[in-house]
Amino acid sequence: MSSSSGRCVVVGGGLVGLATAAALSRQRPDVRVTVIDKEPQLAQHQSGRNSGVIHSGVYYTPGSAKATNCRQGRALLLDFAADHGIDMDLCGKVIVATEDSERGPLAEIERRGKANGVAARSIDLAELAELEPHVRGVAALHVPDAGIIDYPAVARTLADAITQAGGTILTDTAVERGEERGDVVRLTTTAGDLEADAVVTCAGLQSDLVARAFGVTDLPLQIVPFRGEYYQLTEDAEQLCRTLIYPVPDPRFPFLGVHLTRHISGRVLAGPNAVLGLAREGYRWRDVDPATLKRLAASPGLRRLASEHWRTGLGEMWRSLNRGAFVKALQKMTPDITTTDLAPYPAGVRAQALYADGSLADDFVFHETARTLHVLNAPSPAATSCLSIGERLGAAVVERLG
Template sequence: MAQDFDVLVVGGGIVGLSTAYALTRARPGLRLAVLEKEDGFAAHQTGRNSGVIHSGVYYRPGSLKARYATEGAAELVEFCREQGIPHEVTGKLIVATGRGELPGLHSLAERGRANGIPVTELDPAGIAAYEPEVSGLAGLHIGTTGICDFPAVARTYARLAREAGAVLKPGTELRAVGRRRDGVTALTSAGELRCAVLVNCAGLHSDRVARLAGDDPGVRIVPFRGEYYELAEKRRHLVRALVYPVPDPAFPFLGVHLTRGIHGDVHVGPNAVPALAREGYDWRTVRPRDLATTLAFPGSWRLARRHWRYEVGELHRSLSKRAFTTAVQRLLPAVTAADLVPAAAGVRAQAVARDGSLLDDFAFAGFDPDDPASTRRLVHVLNAPSPAATASLPIGREVARRALAALAAGG
């Protein structure tokens, strides 16, 4: 016999779990379940990022990313403090290593201030005061950036949701979705579930889940692998906190940076190379279905034509440790190839439009409380890459708002 729920959340990463947490807080007694195909939660993007609580300095003023990152960073620090989750507000440097980067650094300072973020401009001596081993012509210090244990945050969302009555179903894969007049039927690896509203927080598979439910998301997830090294333990003293280059404004990746983690390790990276599978954490992992989906999508080819020079550089650094080391030495001259030890990679779920443009902001689809004609019974989170972990509390509230409005709207 099928189990019945008011809301069924698909995806047990930090966004799905924050949504579940928000739903239980907003509507006590709600019949809620969370599906996760892996045996544990936070197995992919949440568990494989650099652990940075982003300040919001990079994002376009007025965008969801800017609003949710600045709001979410402060909330997340307080949440970690209340729940006893390891965290630290370390601050970070953004460093220009060449004169051509100075205009970009100035633009970042203006953008940060427009987003209400305290920004301190630094000369080389100012950079050295924070990071004695880092080289640069000029820099910014962002005091509100921090680090935390994001898998622990996600597990805490899960625990609090479960304690409030949510049913958590790890090891349960969604296989088919059927719409009914009075709700949605989800066929899973553990049997049939019925719900009034289905919420898609499937991350790397969010576009597939949307299509499975009969919606055309208009975008495809194109996976980009971020490959990391870490500093050998005896060389961790070279980096005190977080050090970033000036990013390329045309691409949503922040470049190779240095990140001291909450447990003392220092990550170096990531680069950004096309992954050959949506969960392809190395070059050996190839999934023909994933690869065919990417290659068949016109936006992938348009994206490649637009950014091929950038991507050639990323591929070079992926295949050559010497090239990767050279990139790091622009920020940290004392580092050598021998200091860099391979670390776990991550894959970013980047939504790409048919014209080859990269979705720059968080994106939702399905039921919209402000559009009575929008799709009923379904809510999709179509684009939630970094800084989604930082912004997980406000994102969860927004998705919960849409889900509860869909529930109230009925058929």
């Protein structure tokens, strides 16, 4: 395109979509930016249903999109929060090995963290007891770069920036179809038709379905929903966690395990586990979507994943159905916690990309055509990374607009 201005539609009003629209509005003020979201309010799913953690980048493979965007995004996020008065706290975290077999994986996390420029160091048990008196383990890593923030406030502030720059935000607007015709992308939505010179889709749990609605049929993956269930500690039990307390994660999965995190609200959250969701946005066991079940049943990748890791899956389901089992997982790090210390808290659902060979995507995944950019896999640390991802996607749109 060679015009001096243009039109861009961003599909998805979560943190990544809003950050992309805000970045584009700043990079090219002459571009007319429209954000559409199918929900009545913005940031209703992954962006608004998480533990609120600012990730440090300690876990991710050096050089990966996760590692690069997390470190850059964290720095941008801290500046953004300071500039706009958004609540945050760099409280730090401890990653705790509870048995000798976890010492090696913990050392690998420290190595990755240092390669990514993360402030992280091994601490002895005396220092662990000073940081978190109720935690027990055989080794630990202290990561002062980690923290907590009010992500819904970040989303609201980004939305304000978009509208103040002249952009438009349309809620209750779902994409039904998109078609590239020459220099124009035509979108059919539940609120009417739109035209754009470029489209960015950041649809989270719906990302693969939205990409297919735009005619992308050669996707190498599908989105599988994993429900993450949380509890909150009762007020009497909140003293069991001062900062963020994490186990050593299973390196076979892109999940961090059940942990304790102090929320920006002051409450302490316990979780999440990772249970296969029966609906794309199924936050309860009784939330069942026949179309989702049909896709899951027909998925060769899910069958391969289940055949290899069925014991792990059953364990996650058991912890979901049995509070005592959930507490037992927490007691490996915090033995003083009991079932009476847990109170209900809303669940979240993670959009996890799964390949046909049964492997889980362990990095951000993007797909592009001549006029569209699709964010296919952006799980944690996408919230921390949103401003960095947004800058990159905004720049890619500017390049398309000429």
